[in-house]
Amino acid sequence: MPQNKPSSISWLLRYLLPVKGRMLVLLLLLLTSTGVQLLNPQIIQRFIDTASSQGPLDSLLTLAGIFLVLAVCSQLLTVLLSYLGNDVAWRATNRLRADLLNHCLRLDMRFHNLKTPGEMIERIDGDVSGMSNFFAMFVVQIVGSFILLAGILGYMFVFNWPIAIVMTIFTCVSVGAMFVIRDLGVKSSQAEREASAVLFGFIEERIAGIEDVQTSGSVPYVMRRFHLAMRNVFVRGRKAWMLRVVPWNVTVSLFAVAVTAVLLMGVHLYITGQVTLGALFLIFQYTQMLNDPIEQLGNQMQEFQKAKSGMRRSREILSMESEIRGGTEDSLPEGPLAVEFSHVNFSYNQGNPILRDISFRLEPGERLGLIGRTGSGKTSISRLLLRLYNLNSGVIRIGGVDIRTLRLEVLYRRVGMVTQDVQLFDGTLRDNLTLFNSRMSDEEIWDTTGKLGLRPWIDSLPQGLDTHLKAGGASLSAGEAQLFALTRVFLTKPSLVILDEPSSRLDAATEAALQTAVDKLMEQCTGIVIAHRLSTLEATDQIMVLGGGRILEFGSRQALAQDPKSGYAELLRDDRQEELA
Template sequence: MQKEESGVVSGNLFDIHILSRLFQFVKPYKNLFYTQVALTLTGAVLASVKPYLVKVAIDDKIASHDLNGLYVMIGLMVVVLVAQAFMQYFDTYLAGKLGQTIIRDIRIRLFKHLLKFRLGFFDKTPIGRLVTRNISDIETLSNFTSDGLAGILGDFLQLIFIFGFMLYIDWRLTLICLCPLPILLFSTYVFKERIKHSFNEVRIAVSNLNTFVQEHITGMSIVQIFNSEQREYAKFKKINIEHRDSNLKSVNAYSVYFPIAEFIGSLGLVLLIWFGSTLVLGETSSFGTLVSFIMYISMFFRPIRMIADRFNTLQLSVVSSDRILKLLDDHTPIQSTGEKPLPEIKGDVQFNNVFFSYIEGQTVLKDINFHVPQGGSIAFVGSTGAGKSSIINLLNRFYDIEKGHILIDGTDIRDYNLHELRLQIGLVLQDVFLFSGSIRNNITLYNPDITDEKIWEAIRMVGAERFIERLPGGLDYEVMERGSTLSSGQRQIISFIRVMVYDPKILILDEATSSIDSETEELIQEATAKIMLGRTSIIIAHRLSTIQHVDTIFVLEKGEIVESGSHEVLLGQQGLYSQLSALQYAAAKE
């Protein structure tokens, strides 16, 4: 399992570059965002007014026995409370709506971006890490919009208003109340630093856990075949303990900080009651003032605690944002550099001096040259790792070449629109992947242009009518994940049908019959002979008996074409092809 990268960003809260880029996702909904900010600010003002109204009611109305005035003040307080409740409702709703809408946009954009990546990216990147980016990291971003900047702004404004009201009412009580404030600010800073590091560790631990679980669920058969359950369990236990310990660090920081913050707030309240009661008894302050300050002090310290929590939420969002933005900035996607229209190709394929490597400096294909005329057929044979599959990967532009040219109908494939190019190349792989869903959806891949009539036409061409009709529900038969309810031969037949509904001009068969039974192989061989008629065909096979009918056979060795010719010509050369043929004949005879 590949570990999550350790060099993560520290989560600098005011990383202007990251924040400005995040606001690009908010920009389409700026009216909604500004409305939420306005509601937050209004709610902060209303919250600050309540204690002042209580002071006025006690000192001016109750003390003077002004019953009518008291009713007016009570009515005014009710109005403020109702208005504040409505503000909180709409603020919470709009914040949630904005957050979820932006999450939807980012997740769609990120997944669309991943769909265009080169296969080499997925070869090197654990799937669990990508799952973390698409789900956990993006989910964290909802806090940025729903409970991040607007919430912090509201808390700061509430502090300013509360402080202003307190100074206006009695500056002496204000100074006494806020004596413990420096201690709270210092503890808040320490908490923020500790929680920042623990958040980074948590994100790494979550990504590693996702990667491990995904890999081992996918490869559970290998784990059980080799009796590795206990070893893998021990590894999972270790990763899970690391995940727990990372979370406990943040839990510990919270469990220390909030009791300290509560104690400091209570200490301010004790000082207020002690000093304020002295002023009230000395008749230098009023009872209403003391009551309002008791309300204000609880309100004052609460936003400070909330700001510390929101800062950490925002900081975590910045960390997640940095990872997501780096993935969006990754230039791994193969760009459709050309936009030349490709309504229908003829199928003339040519490789001219092609060089390619998956890893820089480790050449896989060296100076590959061959030509397949329209409607012609060729085959590639060679030992494992000789470069056979790399050739078809390049033709489909799953990877891009380093040097040379790949031409279709005389035009470099990089000049064609990538989507249109792949539509006209049919690829049948040895390892067939089926999605959970019906047979029909696995054939059409939800393409609405492919009708049942076209599906059955392809089924008859492959000769698979009996196989489809015997399935419960026929085309509506539900395939389990990865096609686990079907045999390898049945999955292979579906892959043939899936290719043929698109009627490709170039047909590529990559080890298409190497893992199926003899009966199914005979069926597919008959179908292959039919569907190759009029199509340019490229076959990769280990079984030399399946390619004796092609026009030209190329023998690959260490990324180079070492022999070429028809089956009879290559046998007569007494070279590598002849040796492979003799070995397979001897193995079949045994």
């Protein structure tokens, strides 16, 4: 049965409750600040009345001194409220950012194939920033505004109830109108955020492919697409802004009517001698003060609409579930693992099969060489072994266990993969090699890097394993990056290793030296080598030739090489002819 989604309020409380202590301090500061704001006009009223009646100078100086002290205190309280409000907002929304990132990292590859990195940055940070801006001043301005309104109206009912009734009507109508149209710009704000996410995704994608864009002369095309994306952001942003300012425009119109009525009543009371000049100023000042919280509520309604659109988009991400579900099995046989595919069918998109009825078995400790044309399904087999995608049908077993019944952590701990793309993180060389596993000793790192030939490069660095690397891998050559990837995988001591073109970036001499080290490291595990260079398959036991998603050949490497009718033997002949040429 589908679970009921929590309400927006309960969802927000989940992130606000951890900072409830700071929010309590914030509320106390708000009450103090409101009291100071309500007291100041009364000090000025007494000053004016005392001056009008030619009262003693000492009293005027005392009132002026009190006013200055209260003004300074008011400014200090404003600074504290702003600081604490932002502190509460960032602490709460940073938890949301962490939850969003953690959730996205656990979603399956189908999701990430549809979302560009730039779009995901906007979803995780941009949307939440809109919520942070709202939360930063929500307590300060929303709660503070209502407290100030209550204080002003309460005092005015004591001072002059007819004027207080006019001010109350204005307040109720303004707040009611804002409440009725509070969601007016939410959908448009959501569309604005979506357009912004598309723009950021477009920029990230084109910058990542800058070499292809420049060499193919596609800059004018890219700029045209950029202008179209920017126009979409502008059009949607303009519509969202126009809808968001409706509450503010409504309150401005209502205030003009209210202030006219209150001032006319106040002037009438002064002319008829019912109030003093200071009291008339007090009425005017409180009327102006009444507009400030109303205006703040209007501004916060705009922020609320942006925050609610961000909230909806964040909840949309958090409600998504990965199609990859881990099992409960947490044990595999020790040592090298057998691999078995039984009638496996797979497609990335419905109606476009990539693998068709794949069945084979690899014994523990054996090495399989995978060859085939681009699009034959070689990489798809490796992705299925790591459960990056689910099968359409069939069964894959590792160590005799259906991988769908295994906990994902167990699978990833025993299966390692080296891809052609090497990802570096912002951190030390040691952290990048061990993937932040502090339990791995330096002796293990030195032993593996020495076997793979990466040790001389590490020794040349000024701080060795403590050298700081930047994200992206710009500090590594192509060959060093390949050695880096091999080291990272073999440090985990896997039972099954998948090597996707392990020597594609290496020269012939380095490849030959590396092959000996890889052979030694793979003595304790089962191996699958995906290769275009047939020379990298000389140490494999079995060969599989794929074509059109089907197994064209599968058998002993030596037997296939000696069979002149086999496709593998034909590829070997073509390879030798290319070398002679």
